[in-house]
Amino acid sequence: MSGPNPFDTPPLSRVPTTGATTPYNSSPRLPSFPSTPSKRAPSTALPAGASYTLVAKPWLVKPNPRARISYYLTWILLFVGAALGGFQSYMTYRNVRLDRAPLCLVFSDDFNDGDDAAVFGTASTPGRWLREVQMDGYGNGEFEMTTGSSNNSFLMNGNLYIVPTLTPGAPFAEGTTYNSTDCTFNITAPNGGFDANGNFDWSGYYTTCSATTNSTAGTIINPVQSARLSTFISAQKGSESDLTLGKIRYGKLEVRAKMPTGDWLWPAIWMLPVNNTYGPWPASGEIDIVESRGNGLTYTARGANYVQGSLNWGPIPTLNSVSKTYSWWTERRKTFSSDFHTYTMEWTDSWIRLSVDTRLHTLLDLRFDERFFARGDYPPTAPDSTGHVISVTNPWINGSNATPFDQDFYLIMNVAVGGTNGWFPDDQGNKPWQNNAGHPMSDFINGKAQWMPTWPDNFEDRGMAVDYVRMWKHCGDP
Template sequence: MHAHARKNAKPFESQLLPEDAEPLPKPWLEVPDPRVRTSWWITVFLALVGVGLSALLVFNGIRTLPRIGNVCLVLDEEFDGPSLDTSIWTREVNMDGFGNGEFEMTTDSDTNSFVKDGKLFIVPTLTSDVIGRPAILDGYTYNITSCTAANTKHNVTSCSAVSNSTAGAVINPVMSARLHTRNSKSIRYGRVEVKAKLPQGDWMWPAIWMLPVDETYGPWPSSGEIDIMESRGNDPNYRGRGRNYAQATLNWGPTPDLNLAWKTNGFWYERRTSFADAFHVYTLEWDEDFIWMYIDTRLHKMLDRRIKKSFWDTGHFPTQVFNGSSVTLLENPWQSGAKSAPFDQPFYLILNVAVGGTNGWFPDTFGNKPWENRATTAMRDFAIAQDTWAATWPAPEERAMQVEYVKMYQKC
């Protein structure tokens, strides 16, 4: 039995590796091809050149960035007192729309501007909460006894209003606040920093901006306007750019019709949040050679204006303009100023929250806007739609523009 098993067993297979038909390569013993070495060194050389050129470009970019130089502190306001410091801030009291057809009146009431927990609050409120909804639309006369515009040529509409349903006239349906430093603090070249959280609610128009202390070169916009930040309280889905957008603008021109703000504006936006969700620092840097405006960091730049030639030469304005039925020569209003004119004079700071308006900041074609900018009854149409837009306004402090600090520096 065992012999039979051995006779039929499978033959033993060798586990030896087969011999290679060719000898194993030994590259360390071979003489290298000079062309391979040359190509290697060329690759290394080109890589080093690329790194060097990149470094040079970065260096030149940093070297050519504008620098504001030495600055001296003019205002350091942290709102840490029990109330608004009226030695610094003046509340404007007015109801004429400020040239933009705005729908709010601005007040000196602590309801619309106040200090709390180390912050300034600017809060839009409903006029109907004070005088009732029917009075907004008809049969009521509203007078501002503390009107700060009482001595201006616009005092009839600046300080009083009469509602009349037949004429389509209404009392301003919103109360808000507008604060400025014209009587206390201003700078000519320097830096401004405002740390703020923007308001939330349809048709709100928050702004941090500057106007000249004196109209050195004539009425607006000849003497300039610096808008450090403007935004809208509308939802981020609003096609006209809602509260996730912030814009910076320079207004300048020899006449209102020739305001070339469209040449000098820009914006920054948040992709996943909005400027009403957190505090951000809105900054202006400004001297005779450049004007920069940005949010939090220079990398988040809204506007970068290098002043290489005068604004008159930049504007390419016509030589003649129509004035009614006549034609007049257009003169350069800045010929006596510096290259940076009209931005070569002291400017003061303004903080405000407007609501609505007819100047085009809210375009007619977006967001189911309840008024048309050209309509003579725009404010009435807005007031009638109060139930719709007021429903988007959260509690007073949440819909406020909150300001944590304001710093102004003068170039030394």
């Protein structure tokens, strides 16, 4: 029987076997698979007999001049930008004003010894700090009375605390009169409260040292107590040798402090002239090293995450020009009541700088490059505090560009509460009183349910804490 030998090697074939029946693809052990398209790229080989056609590329022969210009211009601008940035950095560094005069420490208090007598004094011996006791609102319509009580100013854990508290018994019954027996009017008032003819200012004394609840007159006894501490006495009787001379004219001042928390609290670290050389406030000037507000982050008129520095000056109170010389620094997500910060004043006869923590965080940087009367651009006449129109004269006509900031100033630290001078603007933050309304202090205390919950129970947060105070003067200055 003839036929193919099953043991012979089958011939090679390029014919696809898919679907063909052979002894090799019909076996159940060798199933057939359909062919699939190849995933490889198609061949770019030219068909037989074909030839390449060259495509013209003129940009390789002659580059585009605009592209060349753009390339070099990019590098030139990068170089010029880097050079200008370096020049700007150098000029900024060179123009930073530094006080190169030698400094001598004249006042220092770190409150670590816990010695109340050395800090606050005794009945017979003044301390480094005077507890100023008044009830008249200090010209700002403030709602607190400042006291000499250890409830409102005291030493604790190496810090000085100034803490506001509610006046015990407030609000008082109609007709009640409150007298501050340790009032300091006769210490802090010009000439001890006596005028040029030797007459004592009894009206000023009673306004400063007492208050009466009288619904007809619209007056009440101050519903809050706080403290105001100053170097007023040590500025006159202190000694440079034992670091108790609480005044400087030019030099440097540092205070490390933590601001208080609570709606309508007004902490301040500031300076007034030892002598009103150029006349009553603001003619002789005021230096506000730092002021703040205890209101929280949501307060719409700069709350506890803002600190401000300023100078107050003007020929008469109604022409105070603080709006021309103030600025502030802000923290976006935290407050100045959450930690301690260092507030610094640097002061020469050419400029003054107020800053917090570093010179980069400037509250105010003012060059004395023109006379303050010219800077104020005052009208020839203006109403005074009583409404009478008076002529505006220059109280600094014989001074320098630094005048009135060319005299000895002493330091004040306090926590005020409320007020009617505009520090707390009307219609901001659910404020419970109006500055020009008839009974702002009464409206404030009547709104206690609204603001009292924002005052922390612990004194560490409700009060201003001060870690240290240091003053340096220019060595050789009197």
